[in-house]
Amino acid sequence: MxxxxxxxxxxxxxxxxxxxxxxxxxxxxxxxxxxxxxxxxxxxxxxxxxxxxxxxxxxxxxxxxxxxxxxxxxxxxxxxxxxxxxxxxxxxxxxxxxxxxxxxxxxxxxxxxxxxxxxxxxxxxxxxxxxxxxxxxxxxxxxxxxxxxxxxxxPGFGSAAKFIATSCMEVHQDLRVYDKGRVTIVEIMGRHAGWLAGSAALATYAGAGPDLVYLPEVPFNMEEFWQDVNGIYRSKGSCMVAVSEGVRHADGRFIAESGDKDVFGHTQLGGLGAMLAESVKRQTGAKVRSIELSLLQRCAxxxxxxxxxxxxxxxxxxxxxxxxxxxxxxxxxxxxxxxxxxxxxxxxxxxxxxxxxxEKLVPREWINPRGNGMEQPFIDYVLPLIxxxxxxxxxxxxxxxxxxxxxxxxxxxx
The missing domain is CATH 3.40.50.450 (Rossmann fold)
Known part of the structure; x- marks a missing residue:
């Protein structure tokens, strides 16, 4: 030219x-x-x-x-x-x-x-x-x-992934301060793709992170979720969960769908962590806390x-x-x-x-068969970026x- x-x-x-x-x-x-x-x-x-x-x-x-x-x-x-x-x-x-x-x-x-x-x-x-x-x-x-x-x-993903993993490692330390256990649910951004929520598994890879990780790429089953959380809570005395805000039912409906949409037609989400925390509390009787990382993920x-x-x-x-x-x-x-x-x-x-x-989604083979954790290829993909x-x-x-x-x-x- x-x-x-x-x-x-x-x-x-x-x-x-x-x-x-x-x-x-x-x-x-x-x-x-x-x-x-x-x-x-x-x-x-x-x-x-x-x-x-x-x-x-x-x-x-x-x-x-x-x-x-x-x-x-x-x-x-x-x-x-x-x-x-x-x-x-x-x-x-x-x-x-x-x-x-x-x-x-x-x-x-x-x-x-x-x-x-x-x-x-x-x-x-x-x-x-x-x-x-x-x-x-x-x-x-x-x-x-x-x-x-x-x-x-x-650009932007590597730093957000680093913040999420670091925050989860810090929260993990706090979870184990008291002799009475608890369940902590960390809500992470991501409407359709679970790259951010999956990054919480870096903390687990480093030895101090969530026990369970849920992404939008796998349909979310509430009964299986309760079973997963309760099983870990009963065996370990505490349980930490990382969950993407965009997890959905098998029919595609968002668990935390508000009904509102933005100018591009995207469904507005929010309050998932608190919603799941309340459901876990009813099911298990455990002390449950939800944490929403919110805007910190993109400005830290x-x-x-x-x-x-x-x-x-x-x-x-x-x-x-x-x-x-x-x-x-x-x-x-x-x-x-x-x-x-x-x-x-x-x-x-x-x-x-x-x-x-x-949209580019997390490959299904990078998520474990149960749909509640990440496989090593995902870790290998993200580590160089942080x-x-x-x-x-x-x-x-x-x-x-x-x-x-x-x-x-x-x-x-x-």
Whole structure:
């Protein structure tokens, strides 16, 4: 493809992670140095920032503050959950995006998110092609759920897995303080895919974790659950359970379904741990406590994996390099290999159409036959992703996160 010069827009979408800003830094730092990219713009609250003409000039930020993005959790530019209509049904948003792209001479668009974000990316890419406006579009993966198709794993998952395993190990120590046993149920995120809940098994692998682990990939049977918990409680005097919020009945209904749905049609979940705790208390008479890790799973940057931080940065950098080299309509993905006995991860590209709205589940053979624990291949898969410690800067022994000025960008003057 021919050389293309113009501005770029970077946006963040969906649920944050502890390393999503490392990807942002990968994009911003790489784009600011590239002569083909005339300006680097950050969209406030994802695609809504483009639609609302809320774009920040990232070139006016302090370089030292930008570098701190690598260790700053959540979405520094703001996120959104905004579902764009099919352009064949309603192209209003797409025409507005094209208008904004022309206003700022945008020729590169980078969007960082999960399944729904890749769908948005795909729709924008196709519309720009149909409109005859040359703009190279690259998606950058992000999700602690680790359920994006086509990539070995997703930035954000490794750090969340490390936090979950670490927290379960700490809770496990607390469980055994008193002479009277108890049952503790830890509720972990994950609507359809059980990668996060499965990560609790890392704690068990390390010798201090849950006795039982339940994932959405296996139908949840309440009677078998009671039997499992009661058997361990009676034999050991205590029982620790890790369960995904998305566990379902055999007919597909969520155990903790509220009936509410978000803008993408996803069922809203919540309160599973408390619900199961009450049922176990009635069945066994044991003292039961439920713990919901909640948002801590996606923002606990103090225990982030160095591997995860480095790979998140790599994903952002690779997106810019690919676009400048002529690639478009793609998502950056990870490919795992082993070299000289060591884990190696390299970036590759896959088509946006292939990845959009497709979920990657935990292989059934990585879950034990009873459906209440993880097999060794799962442990072997996750362990390399949680390695290394964060180099987070601290002041007064507290994290020093990035402080961006967020200066509104000026349109191109003709």
């Amino acid at each position: 021919s050389e293309l010069k113009g501005a770029c827009i970077f946006g963040q979408s969906g649920g944050p992670t502890s390393v999503i800003n490392a990807s942002a830094y990968g994009v911003i730092a790489t784009a600011l140095k590239n002569p083909n990219i005339t300006r680097v713009l950050g969209a406030e609250h994802g695609i809504k920032g483009v639609l609302n003409d809320r774009l920040f000039d990232m070139g006016q930020e302090d370089p030292a503050e930008l570098e701190l993005l690598k260790y700053t959790p959540s979405s520094a530019l703001g996120s959104c959950r905004y579902k764009m209509a099919d352009p064949d049904v309603d192209d209003t948003d797409y025409k507005r995006i094209l208008e904004i792209f022309k206003k700022y001479d945008v020729r590169y668009f980078f969007y960082n998110g999960g399944n729904d974000s890749m769908d948005t990316c795909n729709k924008i890419s196709k519309f720009m092609q149909q409109s005859g406006y040359e703009c190279r579009v690259i998606g950058i993966p992000k999700t602690i759920d680790n359920d994006l198709y086509g990539t070995d794993h997703c 940057s103090h225990v982030a994996s160095k591997t995860d931080i480095d790979e998140a940065y790599m994903a952002g950098k690779a997106a810019v390099e690919a676009a400048v080299a002529g690639q478009t309509d793609k998502m950056v993905a990870f490919e795992r290999s082993t070299e000289n006995g060591q884990y190696v991860c390299k970036a590759k590209l896959i088509g946006l159409t292939d990845v959009a709205n497709v 390695q290394g410690e964060t180099s987070m800067r601290k002041e007064h022994s507290l994290p020093r996160f990035a402080k961006l000025k967020k200066i509104q960008a000026e349109p191109v003057r003709n």
